[in-house]
Amino acid sequence: MTDSPFVRIRRDLHQIPEPGFAEYKTQRYLLDYLERLPQERLQIKTWRTGILVRVNGLHPKRTIAWRADMDGLPIREETTYPFRSTHEGYMHACGHDMHMAIGLGILTHFVHHPVDDDLLFVFQPAEEGPGGAKPMMESEAFAEWRPDCIFALHIAPEYPVGHIATKPGILFANTSELMIELTGKGGHAAFPHKANDMVVAASHLVTQLQSIVARNIDPLDAAVVTVGKIEGGTKQNIIAETARLEGTIRTLSLESMARVKSRIEALVKGVEAGFECTATIDYGCGYCQVYNHEALTERFMEWVGTQRPDITPIRCSEAMTGEDFGFFLSEIPGFLFWLGVNTPYGLHHAKIEPDERAIDIAISLVTDYLTWLSGQEEWPI
Numbered sequence: 001m002t003d004s005p006f007v008r009i010r011r012d013l014h015q016i017p018e019p020g021f022a023e024y025k026t027q028r029y030l031l032d033y034l035e036r037l038p039q040e041r042l043q044i045k046t047w048r049t050g051i052l053v054r055v056n057g058l059h060p061k062r063t064i065a066w067r068a069d070m071d072g073l074p075i076r077e078e079t080t081y082p083f084r085s086t087h088e089g090y091m092h093a094c095g096h097d098m099h100m101a102i103g104l105g106i107l108t109h110f111v112h113h114p115v116d117d118d119l120l121f122v123f124q125p126a127e128e129g130p131g132g133a134k135p136m137m138e139s140e141a142f143a144e145w146r147p148d149c150i151f152a153l154h155i156a157p158e159y160p161v162g163h164i165a166t167k168p169g170i171l172f173a174n175t176s177e178l179m180i181e182l183t184g185k186g187g188h189a190a191f192p193h194k195a196n197d198m199v200v201a202a203s204h205l206v207t208q209l210q211s212i213v214a215r216n217i218d219p220l221d222a223a224v225v226t227v228g229k230i231e232g233g234t235k236q237n238i239i240a241e242t243a244r245l246e247g248t249i250r251t252l253s254l255e256s257m258a259r260v261k262s263r264i265e266a267l268v269k270g271v272e273a274g275f276e277c278t279a280t281i282d283y284g285c286g287y288c289q290v291y292n293h294e295a296l297t298e299r300f301m302e303w304v305g306t307q308r309p310d311i312t313p314i315r316c317s318e319a320m321t322g323e324d325f326g327f328f329l330s331e332i333p334g335f336l337f338w339l340g341v342n343t344p345y346g347l348h349h350a351k352i353e354p355d356e357r358a359i360d361i362a363i364s365l366v367t368d369y370l371t372w373l374s375g376q377e378e379w380p381i
């Protein structure tokens with residue numbers, strides 16, 4: 001049992017993870033909660049499966065935004081929780097249940113303790129793909145309440161509870177999804193010379209793709225090419241006519257992103273020639289880097305260090321994670337920080353169990369920070 005209403009909310013949300021742009025039950029749950037709050041200062045709009053909530057300030061001159069993402073992942077949960085996912089094959093394995101509960105906690109605080117400025121809470125769908133941030137930011141609904149600055153957090157399994165980590169400038173990488181379809185000629189397993197086997201072609205391609213980061217990219221300009229899924233063939237004694245690879249590309253620079261893509265295209269052409277097959281490449285969704293506003297982030301780290309002795313701020317390195325929050329930061333000053341949740345299993349792991357004490361810590365940290373920020377005449381923007 002827990003006394004914290006926001007831990008209970010997190011557990012409720014944990015049980016209903018949904019794919020991007022299909023967060024129907026999640027949206028309903030959040031709306032039901034919002035509708036039970038005192039309504040005097042609240043304005044609520046939905047955008048697709050997302051929600052925008054404005055908490056009107058006392059003497060508003062500016063709008064400060066807080067963003068939480070909403071979608072789950074196609075992972076079969078293996079936690080020890082009694083409140084496991086009830087959606088078979090889906091799990092909140094990237095902490096978005098924590099992010100939403102924290103978002104509601106911060107919002108609830110300001111409903112009862114308004115500050116001068118208006119606050120905008122952005123519950124954003126489809127962070128894991130195909131990306132809700134960009135279309136949401138381009139929507140009329142968002143334009144009407146466009147904020148002056150925007151902030152977010154992401155849970156970090158590797159940091160202890162009570163620690164946060166961030167840095168000015170680039171924090172997360174540029175990303176692109178990668179889907180490659182190979183089509184050859186199927187046939188009987190006993191007559192390989194009469195077929196073009198796409199399981200063999202795909203296996204060669206996966207191995208060749210590993211050479212891009214090792215041999216085509218400056219080692220000081222980090223890049224990642226990960227193939228996370230392979231599908232091919234239908235039965236053990238049938239030569240596979242088709243195979244499909246699904247993966248993701250991560251780079252710190254846009255030059256490296258272009259270079260990785262051109263090398264993938266060259267290697268795929270080579271496989272087409274070498275294995276007498278045809279191939280298509282689809283880059284799916286791509287996110288721009290998370291680039292933290294330098295002065296705002298420096299000031300935040302300094303503020304945590306001086307105003308919150310219970311919290312340890314860590315100046316971390318950049319990570320090859322992707323986050324479509326980068327699209328918000330490409331136009332609106334702000335930053336994202338990691339929130340320590342101390343668990344041995346990483347993000348996207350079926351056994352991840354974030355330490356829930358981080359929820360109330362984050363709510364109190366962010367409410368304090370936004371209250372302080374709203375009280376500042378001048379922002380370092």
Ligand SMILES: CC(=O)N[C@@H](CCC[C@H](N)C(=O)O)C(=O)O
Nearest residue numbers: 128129175176177248321322323
């Ligand atoms: C924080 C996090 O884990 N984000 C995801 C974003 C994925 C974007 C897209 N589906 C892709 O795979 O490129 C991540 O995997 O970093």
